[in-house]
Amino acid sequence: MYFSVKGKFIVSLLFSLSWMGFSFWYSQPWYSDLSNEIGAFLAYFVITFVAIVPGFMNAFVAMALLLDRRPKVIVDQHYPPVTILIAAYNEGASIASTLSGIFLQDYPADIRIIVINDGSSDKTVDSVKALQSDHPNLELVDLGHNGGKASALNHGLAKCTTDIIISIDADSYILKDGIRHLVGRYLSDPINTKAVAGEILIRNSRENWVTKAQEWDYFLGIATIKRIQSLFQGTLVAQGAFSLYDRKTVLELGGWPEMVGEDIVLTWRILSAGYRVGHAEDALAFTDCPNTLSKFIHQRRRWSRGLIEAFKDNPTILIKPRFSTLYIWWNTLFPLMDIAFTFGFIPGLILACFGIYWIAGPMTLSLLPMAFLLNWQMYLKGKAMFNAENLTVRANLLGFLSYVFAYGLVLQPACVYGYFSEMLNLRKSWGTK
Numbered sequence: 001m002y003f004s005v006k007g008k009f010i011v012s013l014l015f016s017l018s019w020m021g022f023s024f025w026y027s028q029p030w031y032s033d034l035s036n037e038i039g040a041f042l043a044y045f046v047i048t049f050v051a052i053v054p055g056f057m058n059a060f061v062a063m064a065l066l067l068d069r070r071p072k073v074i075v076d077q078h079y080p081p082v083t084i085l086i087a088a089y090n091e092g093a094s095i096a097s098t099l100s101g102i103f104l105q106d107y108p109a110d111i112r113i114i115v116i117n118d119g120s121s122d123k124t125v126d127s128v129k130a131l132q133s134d135h136p137n138l139e140l141v142d143l144g145h146n147g148g149k150a151s152a153l154n155h156g157l158a159k160c161t162t163d164i165i166i167s168i169d170a171d172s173y174i175l176k177d178g179i180r181h182l183v184g185r186y187l188s189d190p191i192n193t194k195a196v197a198g199e200i201l202i203r204n205s206r207e208n209w210v211t212k213a214q215e216w217d218y219f220l221g222i223a224t225i226k227r228i229q230s231l232f233q234g235t236l237v238a239q240g241a242f243s244l245y246d247r248k249t250v251l252e253l254g255g256w257p258e259m260v261g262e263d264i265v266l267t268w269r270i271l272s273a274g275y276r277v278g279h280a281e282d283a284l285a286f287t288d289c290p291n292t293l294s295k296f297i298h299q300r301r302r303w304s305r306g307l308i309e310a311f312k313d314n315p316t317i318l319i320k321p322r323f324s325t326l327y328i329w330w331n332t333l334f335p336l337m338d339i340a341f342t343f344g345f346i347p348g349l350i351l352a353c354f355g356i357y358w359i360a361g362p363m364t365l366s367l368l369p370m371a372f373l374l375n376w377q378m379y380l381k382g383k384a385m386f387n388a389e390n391l392t393v394r395a396n397l398l399g400f401l402s403y404v405f406a407y408g409l410v411l412q413p414a415c416v417y418g419y420f421s422e423m424l425n426l427r428k429s430w431g432t433k
């Protein structure tokens with residue numbers, strides 16, 4: 001039975017609103033008891049943004065996943081030539097591996113590769129030059145000084161002539177069918193699609209608990225959010241690590257903006273202009289994630305700053321009449337949820353260790369059924385995609401436990417740090433992806 005996108009949206013929204021209404025009714029004793037301890041305003045703020053709003057979001061995504069049936073990529077279509085842009089800053093240890101994955105692509109048309117060296121002080125340039133003699137489609141642009149990722153990509157953009165451009169991080173390894181799947185999804189999606197995000201997974205997940213936890217974040221959370229946003233016509237981040245763009249649209253919008261969140265700001269400009277952004281869940285790129293807590297915090301701080309930058313750059317996106325506008329409004333709530341978690345739930349966990357269950361206690365356990373349903377749905381979708389690519393979801397129990405029980409204790413305070421860094425206009429840097 002055919003179920004329209006509009007129908008899926010309405011069913012998902014009604015289900016999530018019903019769940020939120022039930023949660024609010026069920027939580028009334030919690031609201032009352034906590035109000036007596038910390039006051040009504042703080043009690044309603046903490047419970048609403050720690051439990052009620054996240055529950056609504058989880059319910060919406062869980063139902064949307066149940067209803068999602070991705071259209072097949074059109075077979076036997078004409079694949080045009082593409083240009084790949086790689087901004088590299090001190091990537092001497094990984095750039096050769098990244099390029100080797102591109103050389104092995106089964107893409108049925110020409111691939112031109114432009115590596116933009118953004119003032120590296122290591123062996124990045126030497127590594128690229130060593131490969132040029134055997135690969136005439138590989139071009140090096142040496143900027144000589146570090147100007148930031150957006151500047152580097154714009155220098156590469158100026159040299160592009162193909163209609164399709166693809167950005168890849170200098171430490172990402174693309175599976176051999178990744179480019180074909182990415183372009184195939186773009187050609188098969190609605191005509192107003194002007195960008196497509198690939199699927200980012202973790203390559204260095206075996207290093208320690210920090211990378212092991214991030215493996216589940218990418219495999220479950222980030223992948224699912226992009227999938228559902230694409231279902232409702234507007235993936236919110238075509239990430240720089242592996243995404244496709246329509247060259248003329250990027251030029252029309254001024255290229256990559258000189259901001260720390262250049263990819264999310266560009267994506268929102270595309271959406272604000274009335275275009276669609278898709279997602280290719282089978283176009284796989286394995287990238288290196290931060291392997292220390294300090295690097296992880298810096299990354300998520302930068303991502304959070306990018307979100308605020310996107311709002312400042314595209315304020316009218318909140319009133320665009322499209323399904324994806326719901327997700328834009330969700331993003332306005334993320335700072336409030338992160339603040340409630342950081343200054344409400346984390347102290348509540350500490351109090352619970354001493355037998356004081358004002359915030360973390362029996363009532364919060366009632367959130368587990370919806371969280372379990374959502375994570376189970378996300379796992380099944382991810383596993384099905386892996387099976388189609390002849391990949392195996394490896395055992396990673398330590399990472400999963402870290403992801404479930406410890407990840408948010410670092411992630412959400414880091415996000416709060418990022419929000420305030422942007423609001424206070426603190427110094428910006430490219431940093432880690």
